[in-house]
Amino acid sequence: MRIAVIADIHGNLEAFQSVLRDIDGSGIQHIVSVGDNIGYGAESEAVMALIRERGILSVLGNHEMAVRYPRFFKWFNPQVQATLQSTFAGLSSQTLADIHRMPSLLIRWGSRFVHGFPPKSPFLYLYQMRERKICRAFHRIDEKHCFIGHTHELNLIRVRGGSARYLPFSRGVAVLENDAAYLINVGSVGQPRDGDNRAKYVIWDISASSVEVRRVSYDIDTAIRKILDAGYPESFAARLR
Template sequence: MKLALLSDLHANRQATEAVWAHAQEQGIDQLVFLGDYVDYGADPAWTVDFIRERISQGAIAVRGNHDDAIDGHGSADLAGHVMPSLAWTRQQLSPDQHVFLACLPLTATVEDCLMTHANAHDPVNWGYIHNRVEAARSLFSTEHRFVFCGHMHQPCLYHLTNTGKAGEFSPVAAVPIELSPARRWLAIPGSVGQPRDGNPAACYALFDTETDTLTFQRVPYDHEEAARRIIAAGLPSHHAERLKHGH
C-alpha cells in the first residue's frame, strides 16, 4: 500500500491543490492527513471542505493543535502572534465545520503505522519533537514500527535500534529511503501549507508499506498568490512573508 502523508496544510489552498495533484500522479492507495488544516492561511473553509471530501472517499485524518484551538481548547498554549489569525479563522468556519474539526481523532493507525499530529507519547498536549531523545520517547510509547507526525513544519527522520540507540538525519527530496527492519522509525513529512526549513516548496511524504520505502517530496506552488490572499484577507503580514521564504 502506498500512503501519501500530508501535514500542516494551514488553510493554504494553493499548496494543498499542488500537493494533491502531485500525490495523485504517484498512484497512491491511501491518503493520510496529520493535522493543522486551519489558521495562518486565507482559505480555512475551503481546506476543511477539502479534508471532509477526501475522508468521504476513504482518507484518514487526525486533529492538530490549531484545529483543536478553533473552539478554544488549548488556545492559551499558542503563541500570541497566532491569536489574530485564529480569531479570523473562527469567523470563517460554519458551525458544522467547527464540529468536524473538534471530532477528529488524535491518533489513527494503518497497518503497522501510527499517525498523530504532535507525538505518540502524549498527543493531547501537543509537545514538539525537536530531537532524537523526544523521538525515542514517542517510539518507546508504542509498539508500532512506524510513527508519522506533523507539527514541526520541517522534514526529518528518526530511528531507534533494538538496543535503544536513537539517530536522525535530514532527508533529501525525491530520494527513496529503505527503512531497515532492524530499526523502528519516526518520520515528520514537513508542512504542506507553511514550510519552515528555508525552502518555500510544499512538503509531503510517500510511504510504501510493502517495501518499507519512504520518499520525502517537495512540490513548488504559487506561494506568491497564497501570500497575496493572506494580505487581502487582512491577516498578519508575517504569515505571508513566511510563505515567500519558507521559514
C-alpha cells in the same frame, strides 16, 4: 500499497491543491493528514471542505485543538490568537463538526499518526525531545513507525537498541530497515520552514518499506496575496517566500 502523509496545510489552498495533483499522479491509495489543516493561511474552510470531499483521514493538530477545546487557545501568542479568531469565525458548521470528530491519533496499516509527538501529543515539538525521550516514546507504543508534523520540517529518526539517530531526509527515497523503529516528520504542505518554499509531503510505500520526500511547486504569490487581503499579519505571508 502507497500512502501519502501530509501535514500543516494551514489554510494554504494553492499549496494543498498542487500537492493533491501530485498525489493523484503518484499511484496513491490513501491520504492521511497529521493535522494543522487550518490557521495562518487565508482559506482554512476551503481546505477543510476539500479534505472532506476527498475522504482524507486527519488527526487533531494544535490549531484544531484550539477549536475543539477553547482552553487551549491561550497556548498561542497574541498575534496568532487574533488570526485564529477570524479563522474560527469563517468555519462552517460542517467543518466544526468534522474537527470535533477528529481523533488525537490514528493507527492504520500497523503505523501511528499523530501531530506532534507520540503517543498522542499535538503540542510537543520534536526538537524539544532528547534521544532518551524519543527512545522511551517507542517503548510506550506498539507500532514501529510513527508519522508526525508540527515543526514544518522534514526529519527521519531511526530508533534501535536504545539509541535514536537522525538520518538524511531532504529528498529522494529512504528504505526503512526491518529491525528498527522510525519517527518520520513529513514536513509542511502550506508553510514549510526548512529553507525551501515548495510544499512538502511524504509517500510511504508499505510493500517496499520506504518513505519518499516529495517537493511540489505552487502559486505562492496568490497564497500571499490572499493572506494579506484577509488582513492577516504580513509575517504569515513572508514565511511562504
